[in-house]
Each structure stands twice: as structure tokens, then as C-alpha cells.
Amino acid sequence: MKVQVFRIRISDEFQASDEAVVNDFLSRYDILNMNSELIQGEINYWSVFINYQEKTKQVNSNKLNINSEEELSDEEKIIYNKLKEWRYEKSKELNQPPYIIFHNIHLMSIAKFKPYNLQDLEQINGLGESKIRRFGAEIIEVLENA
Incomplete structure (x- = not known):
């Protein structure tokens, strides 16, 4: 099991790009557990702690999916x-x-x-x-x- 910590800054300037980084990460790994906490200070942000592992080989799924x-x-x-x-x-x-x-x-x-x-x-x-x-x-x- 591996861990990764992200900061998602709560501001119009950074929030979308920070979320995109996290979403990209989430799409590339199997997520085992995820916790978040709002950190308030000079810069308010979400601290996101993720336990993950490499993606397991995906079986061909009949479930519906869209990517864009x-x-x-x-x-x-x-x-x-x-x-x-x-x-x-x-x-x-x-x-x-x-x-x-x-x-x-x-x-x-x-x-x-x-x-x-x-x-x-x-x-x-x-x-x-x-x-x-x-x-x-x-x-x-x-x-x-x-």
C-alpha cells in the first residue's frame, strides 16, 4: 500500500487545477482509502490523504463509462x-x-x-x-x- 497527500487550494485561481491533478491521480490508481480535512489559515485548502495501489488488470466490463x-x-x-x-x-x-x-x-x-x-x-x-x-x-x- 502506498500513500499520497494532496493540497487543494480554495481559491478561484488554483482550485480547478488542483482538483484536476487529484482527479488524474484517482483515475490512474486503485484507491484503497481516502480522507480529507479542511485546513484554514493564511491559505485555506483541503488536505487529501490517499492510500492507493497500482491498478489491477481490469477485466472487460459491461458497465457504462464516458471519459470526456x-x-x-x-x-x-x-x-x-x-x-x-x-x-x-x-x-x-x-x-x-x-x-x-x-x-x-x-x-x-x-x-x-x-x-x-x-x-x-x-x-x-x-x-x-x-x-x-x-x-x-x-x-x-x-x-x-x-
């Missing part, structure tokens, strides 16, 4: 943005960074495939039982109102 916003239609981009708004509000409510709740790739996949129920969410690559149980009903509600 470019794969979304205009309608799907609207849904994607509504999902990002929901995630941002949820992150504030739970006092966690947005990527802990869902990665952008997950939200893009949800916007693309528009699941109708919790069972449909299980078909999205990267959405496990825990995330679906915790957030699935809210995701379906966002989709119904989009």
Missing part, C-alpha cells in the same frame, strides 16, 4: 451541469470536497446514460453500492427535474 465532456450532447451537458451544482451543494452540506462525493467522470456518465432508478445506476462504471445507497435517490431526483 466532448462525448456529451448539448442536452447532456445541461444535465451534467445540474449534477455538478447538486454535488457542490452536497459537498458544502457534508463539508467535503466535491470529488469525494462523485468524480466528474461519474457525473458525465450519469448525464449521458440517464438512469431511471437505483438499479440503472449500478450500470455506471465506478458507482459502487455505497455511493448508490448514499446518494442514488438524490441523483435520480436531479435527473427527473433536469
